[in-house]
Amino acid sequence: MLRVMEVIFTLSHGGAERLAMTILDGTRDRVEGMVCGVFGDGGPLEPALNEMGLRHVSLDALRRGKLGTWRELYRLFRQERVDIVHVQAGYLLLYAFIPARLAGAKVVYTEHAKHSIQTKPGVRRVIRLAAPFLSRITTVSNNLKAFFMDSLGQPEHRLEVIPNGVDTALFTAAGRSVRGSGIPDDGRLVFGSVARMTEAKDHGNLLRAFRRVKDGRDGVLLALVGDGETREEVEGMIDELDLRDSVLMLGRRDDIPAWLRAMDVFVLPSQREGAPVSVLEAMACGVPVVATDVGGVSEILMDGENGRVVPPEDHEALAGAMLWMMDNPEARERFAEAGPKSVAGRYSNHAMCSSYLNLYEKVMS
Secondary structure, eight states, X not given: OEEEEEEESOSSSOHHHHHHHHHHHHTTTTEEEEEEESSSSSOTTHHHHHHHTOEEEEOOHHHHHHHHHHHHHHHHHHHTTOSEEEEOSHHHHHHHHHXXXXXXXXXXXXXXXXXXXXXXXXXXXXXXXXXXXXXXXXXXXXXXHHHHHHHHOOXXXXXXXXXXXXXXXXXXXXXXXXXXXXXXXXXXXEEEEEOOOSGGGOHHHHHHHHHHHHHHOSSEEEEEEOOOTTHHHHHHHHHHTTOTXXXXXXXXXXXXXXXXXXXXXXXXXXXXXXXXXXXXXXXXXXXXXXXXXXXXXXXXXXXXXXXXXXXXXXHHXXXXXXXXXXXXXXXXXXXXXXXXXXXXXXXXXHHHHXXXXXXXXXXXX
16 A cells, blocks of 8 residues: 655645545545645544544644754654655645655645745745655646746656546536525526635626626526635625625535536636636536636636636626626537536546556656
């Protein structure tokens, strides 16, 4: 059995954190895995990790300091006889790379988005210094791979693209819907979004676009699933745009497939993304998608073929695509049928976990 330690920021909800858990769960026949949260002391992912039988530890790096965290990681890697340390963000290389190398472990590094690398010179320096000694660098999209080549000078042969995956047994068009309970079944066409409320997700773009849609058409509703630091801003904009009667603020929800199935059109209005899993989940549930052309979105969605893609931070273009979806029910039906097929092969959890397992075995060979 290969012994793999997944290094993540915290034991809290997030795309990279969930990815790490999914990899270890999907490779457990060949991998003995453990999860290490560098920051914080425990977190809301602990019950899920316990249920999956995955051992986990939190280091509270801010309290320990960098040297103390290095010592603890070195001790942990040696004690657990770790073969591969899989680091799930460039910033975490600063903490995990040296202890892993000193402990004799191989290091695989996966990057999910370019924003922190673009905005933090220290992260760029760490990646460039560590890169020659890493066993492999993986990215979640070709867009991100090109960024590593063009902006960080990394040779193509050291980079591998492994797309994010979706649980296609859970995210499927068949199953329970909250239409008629959580979301009204009153004849209105429901646009919806599932996203943490942060500046990057640009809910303001969606609200401005929806105001245009509502001005042009009757019978529309917007359902927002998620919570976060910009929620108060979003609430204020709803009032400012006089949308209180047609926007549902649903907060954080657990049964995401049921909420997706209650939507007629899924909208992702982001300013920036890596490879958005929410788009894949909506497609797997048979929900037509409108998304902004950021990160790896255009690798998942082909405009006019299996969804609509518009420029970011352009609420007029977003509103136009939403209105187009309303006026073209045949296209919506075509996109709904194409979505699960688009996801089933390349973007399933099975495909993703198989790719990471192959990578681990190549690294060890």
